[in-house]
Amino acid sequence: MSLFSVPSSFHSSPLVPLPSSPCSHQVLPRQTCRLFTHTFLYSHFPGGRNQLVSLAAGGEVFLTLLRTPVSIFMTHTPNYCCDRLALTLFPALFKFTSRWTQLQLSYPGPLAMADRYFSLYPEDTSPLWTSPCSNKRHREILPAWFNCSQLPQLLILGPQKSGTTALHTFLSLHPQVQTNRQSELHYEEVQFFSDDTLYQRGIQWYMEQFPYPPSPSVPPTNSSLPSSPPPPPTLLFEKSATYFVHPQAPQRAKAVLPQAQLVVILADPSHRAYSWYQHQRAHSDPTAVRFSFSEVIRASPSSPPHLSSLSHHCLTPGHYHQHISHWLEYYDHSQLLLIDGDELVERPAAVMDQLLEFLRLPFHPFQNILQYDSRKGFYCVVESNRRKKCLGKSKGRSYPPMTDEDQQWLSSYYAPHNAQLKELLTRLGRTPPRWLI
Ligand SMILES: Nc1ncnc2c1ncn2[C@@H]1O[C@H](COP(=O)(O)OS(=O)(=O)O)[C@@H](OP(=O)(O)O)[C@H]1O
Incomplete structure (x- = not known):
């Protein structure tokens, strides 16, 4: 055109x-x-x-x-x-x-x-929505309902099964952070940039998924009292684990949220693939129920279409370098934080400190709030009554360990992709996650 x-x-x-x-x-x-x-x-x-x-x-x-x-x-x-x-x-x-x-x-x-x-x-x-918020002249003529501060400043991109729910839950505990409302369709995820039907609903719909006003309300002023300091600004964020791999999500996100900060969790791609397969089985995906993990990962383009499609969706999100490079075509790498998925499981408080530093948010005592729960096998949140609240049954599932054969097969499958990831991280001056060293 x-x-x-x-x-x-x-x-x-x-x-x-x-x-x-x-x-x-x-x-x-x-x-x-x-x-x-x-x-x-x-x-x-x-x-x-x-x-x-x-x-x-x-x-x-x-x-x-x-x-x-x-x-x-x-x-x-x-x-x-x-x-x-x-x-x-x-x-x-x-x-x-x-x-x-x-x-x-x-x-x-x-x-x-x-x-x-x-x-x-x-x-x-298919439209490409563009936010009017980054242009001063456009901001001046916006209708009253269009409040630019109702758009998120942070996106947790995924990938699926990398620990995104844990990160979302933990970050929501910070007093200066708020997330989107629960969605009837995708629970805690908005998926605006990756669900074509939702995307058609436009920016106004996207904004409505976030609380308004996002900042804590200011108490009424009483002139006889010394004036209290203004409430701290609130950071809005959302996590949609499908954003990471969606071909149009980076362009769509950039057009609406050019200044956004992005977070990607890099879990070992073999474990991620296995967790994803287990997730599909738990959701009674007929192909995942019918075929073993070995059969799924070894499927080829000549396999029955439903099997090769499942295999594709299981393996390709782990081509991390490819997806990260795609996001970096639209965003500057200084806007992207990469989190080691193993660290998030083993030392979540340290990961949260790293995240707060990236977001320039004040310290929060995650060290005291997150405690290991031996029954769950993961860190959980300590509530005010000293009880631990762990993530739901679908996060941190129990299933048999991966076989050595499948682990070896996946290690060689991901070897070239991981080598490219390592190269990319070196180029960006980033520390590789432990599983990549
Ligand atoms: N604290 C804590 N509690 C429970 N689970 C944790 C935690 N930290 C990381 N994980 C890992 O997160 C995996 C689920 O990843 P996601 O939340 O990204 O899954 S989803 O894409 O939103 O469905 C989940 O995968 P499974 O173990 O296969 O269930 C966990 O390995």
Whole structure:
């Protein structure tokens, strides 16, 4: 698609002066589909009226129309009273086009034009939401309900079965941190950037998943008391373990949350694959129930489709270097924290300290709050009544250990991927997780 983008000078002045008009300014066409509004006086237009008209009569506007399959010109309907630019420009353009080309101009109506557009560009049927929050001018004209502080500043990306629920639970204990509301569909996960149906619901829906207002409420001021310090700002976060591998999630996330901080947990990919298989069995996935782990990991593209698909979903999230590299096409690596999955299991308080430092959040005594529970075999949260609250039955499941043969098979399967991960981590100056050394 080639959207018509007006030359920069085009934004700087309307076409004709309107001294007697009630509007002292005119609004020029928007630049492409982004919100882009300029209000300037006609007298400032470089080159004057002749220059503007020449753009339509054989100039840049005419050439754009000629050379691009779809040109979209946009203008402000509410400002139409003053927008003589469009009213003068387009008749001039159409007149010139009919006189000097054999193009047949017609008006098929908006729906027919939309059908034609999407038949030419089917990939555009999926929108890419862009947050208006990073642009000062856009923020100034946002509707009152659109509160930029209701968007998360941190995403825990996954991958699945790497310990994301533990990290989510522990981080939620920090007084300056809040997470999203529970979802009916995916429990604690929002999955906005990885679920195509949810993504279609738009940014407003995404924001509604987070508490509003996100900061702790300010107590009413009593002038006879010394003023209390303002409440600390709250960091909003969400974890959706499906983000890590989803092909469009990095681009979608970047467009809405360009400043977000990201966390990825690197658990040993063989253990992660085994845990994922056990998870599928526990959820009665018919293929996982029917085929053993050995059969699943050794499936080939010529295996029955449901088996090779399960195998693919089991193994490929462990191609860590590939997924991390994809995220780094959109985000700077300083925005990404990599956590060692083994450390999270064995020394969760140290991992939480590391996370707080990355997020520049004040210290929280995780050392006292997280305690090992021998029955669960994992660290659990110590509640105010001194009882330990462990994660649910589906996290830290008991199942037979992986066989040595499967472990060896997976070690050689992941060896080239792990070597690439090591290279990537070295390039980024990161310490590799223990299982990779
Ligand atoms: N403290 C604590 N308690 C329980 N479980 C813990 C903990 N820390 C890490 N883990 C490991 O987390 C594994 C589940 O990973 P996820 O939470 O990412 O799974 S999910 O993708 O959200 O389903 C889970 O996998 P399984 O052992 O296979 O159940 C655990 O190995």
